[in-house]
Amino acid sequence: MxxxxxxxxxxxxxxxxxxxxxxxxxxxxxxxxxxxxxxxxxxxxxxxxxxxxxxxxxxxxxxxxxxxxxxxxxxxxxxxxxxxxxxxxxxxxxxxxxxxxxxxxxxxxxxxxxxxxxxxxxxxxxxxxxxxxxxxxxxxxxxxxxxxxxxxxxxxxxxxxxxxxxxxxNPYALAVILGLIIPVTGMTPLSSMVLATLLGLTSTPMAIGAITCMGASFVNFVLFKELKIGGPSKAFAVAIEPLTQIDIIAKYPLQLYGTNAIIGVVNAIIVTVSGLVLNTPGMATPIAGPVVLFGFNEPVKIVITLVIVAVVSIILSLIIGKLIKKLNLSKLNFKTPKLNKQAN
Structure with missing residues (x-):
């Protein structure tokens, strides 16, 4: 229940x-x-x-x-x-x-x-x-x-x-859900920081939020390069803060959101296995979150986990990116109904 x-x-x-x-x-x-x-x-x-x-x-x-x-x-x-x-x-x-x-x-x-x-x-x-x-x-x-x-x-x-x-x-059930939601939310105006703050995430769930966001930075960088989305500056910018590239991300929702959700689940499970905790709410952010981890965990355990997540994110995003290109899914999209403009 x-x-x-x-x-x-x-x-x-x-x-x-x-x-x-x-x-x-x-x-x-x-x-x-x-x-x-x-x-x-x-x-x-x-x-x-x-x-x-x-x-x-x-x-x-x-x-x-x-x-x-x-x-x-x-x-x-x-x-x-x-x-x-x-x-x-x-x-x-x-x-x-x-x-x-x-x-x-x-x-x-x-x-x-x-x-x-x-x-x-x-x-x-x-x-x-x-x-x-x-x-x-x-x-x-x-x-x-x-x-x-x-x-x-x-x-x-x-x-x-x-x-x-x-x-x-059931920590792994929660890991799957957070791995699906947190990285994707970080690529929308909803913001993963806001969602994590509202939910009051702490301990391992907050560590999942922080590290999956870091993993998403590697994923987005690789996909932007692999799918030739924007130029090098755009790939670097989306890796630092995805909110700066929302307009571009919205043009490739299936490719970017889908890939981040899949890899996010894998990374969340890795964090759960590591046992890392983060007792500061709202740290679902690519840079600050992993840094703050050092205040609550053994440095060696943190470094090992971060390296594993980074490597896994790069390898899986390269594989998925090449599959997207091979299957000619780079431009695949679903047209969504346009909303009426809000009155000023």
Missing amino acids: DIVLGIGTLLVVLLAMTLFLNFAPFGKEGLQALSGAACSTMLPQAFLSYALGEIFHITFLKDIGDLAGSLTGVAVGILTCLNLGISPVFAVIVGLVLKDFQLLPAFIAAYLVAFGLKYIQKKVPEGLDLIVVILLAPAIAYGIAKLISPGVIAVLHQIGSAVTAVGQN
């Missing part, structure tokens, strides 16, 4: 974010803000606090990293408003009051308030609009976040508990 519940919750979260991306007003812009906030706060915390501060005992860097990590609410509030076309000044006014809230409640509050701000920008005369925003936006944004935060956090904790239960009862 725990396996069904855990897998089900993973799929429900992914489905909900996919529906939001495709059908919510400014869904893509909203999720890009969510991903950007995670990158601008959690990545500095990962590198400065966990990778450098704790491992090398540099208190100054640890303090800076922890400060950045504590401002996810501010970051997502500001970026969400900016991505929805709100004035930078208004965006900061909203973002500042969300300081004490976690990523998702702050995002929901900012996303909803942004529509009211768009109306004020259009209807209220310039100059007077600032006063109206100051009087209304901070209180409304704070009130929404305060109201929904307990429920949202409780649901996320429940999901995290279900996922943990799966890992305890």
Whole structure:
């Protein structure tokens, strides 16, 4: 039952974010803000606090990293408003009051308030609009976040508990699911960092997220070169951060998503066998995640696992890439119905 519940919750979260991306007003812009906030706060915390501060005992860097990590609410509030076309000044006014809230409640509050701000920008005369925003936006944004935060956090904790239960009862079943989902999600605006954060992944599941994302970097680099997608600069860019090449990736969904899913499962099983753990949530990212592993595991075990995953990813992606070319599947694609453009 725990396996069904855990897998089900993973799929429900992914489905909900996919529906939001495709059908919510400014869904893509909203999720890009969510991903950007995670990158601008959690990545500095990962590198400065966990990778450098704790491992090398540099208190100054640890303090800076922890400060950045504590401002996810501010970051997502500001970026969400900016991505929805709100004035930078208004965006900061909203973002500042969300300081004490976690990523998702702050995002929901900012996303909803942004529509009211768009109306004020259009209807209220310039100059007077600032006063109206100051009087209304901070209180409304704070009130929404305060109201929904307990429920949202409780649901996320429940999901995290279900996922943990799966890992305890059948770690390989969880490895297969995470191996399928995490690398593919990292190639979409949903962002693997955001998904891992929302699920509250820690321990071996978080190590799976980090290392499968690293493996995906090798996979994407090889496939871009093998299938002649873009030039050398594009192959290098997608290996460093796949989110920078979303437009190109979307043109080859079957080849890239499919290959990453298959190899992701293999890599996830390798990580599970290794027994590596990562107790910092949100580290499903190609570079920071593997670096932070050194704060929680024996260095030799980490290096061996990373080398195995890198070699397996390169070999399997070369084999699959050559099969795709041999079977003339390089341009194979399914046409998806175009969505109506979202109103500005």
